[in-house]
């Protein structure tokens with residue numbers, strides 16, 4: 659199985675570049691695609707940039723130009739639930755484009771195939787399990803102190819559930835309420851996952867999304883996000899990503 663691995667930001671996945679054997683780098687448009695193998699398994703890695711368009715464009719290139727069989731996204735998210743704390747990890751079982759609102763088209767039910775009238779995408783059970791197994795193994799390894807670069811006190815909780823995606827960095831109680839009024843089930847919010855899920859669904863390919871909580875999507879989100887990004891994320895996400903290739 660050839661994996662297309664996407665991160666929105668350098669810190670989220672780029673350290674993994676050093677694990678890629680026989681690496682080839684292609685520049686396509688503004689993006690670099692790193693292809694090769696990790697532990698004998700084929701991978702093509704790319705930084706998408708922020709937002710749904712960037713994510714969808716990257717996912718489409720990975721599928722059409724590199725023939726990947728699955729898409730994996732790893733990155734940060736803002737918590738949408740009081741019990742989800744900074745550092746906790748969410749594995750998507752559903753991805754929802756929370757900023758798509760067709761409610762004023764009430765009664766207009768007939769969207770011709772192949773186009774989507776729902777912007778909710780289920781993660782296929784095998785893909786969800788692969789991601790969850792990697793995250794569980796990561797926390798086992800953490801307990802066994804296998805990662806000298808990651809603090810001993812970091813013991814994240816793992817959650818599986820709905821992830822919300824929209825083209826906005828959510829940083830206020832009002833912003834959170836706008837999302838949770840329509841989608842109370844959303845555990846965390848980010849800017850790429852459901853766009854990748856839509857492209858994967860178009861091509862009937864599996865897709866998994868793993869998000870580490872960097873902030874609470876509130877007034878302190880900017881500072882919390884920056885702090886988590888610079889202090890922690892590269893080591894955490896690279897270790898989780900590695901476990902997707904064992």
Ligand code: ADE
Pocket residue numbers: 734735736737826827828829847848849872873874875876879883
């Ligand atoms: N990614 C990380 N934190 C986020 C937030 N608060 N809103 C959107 N995307 C995010």
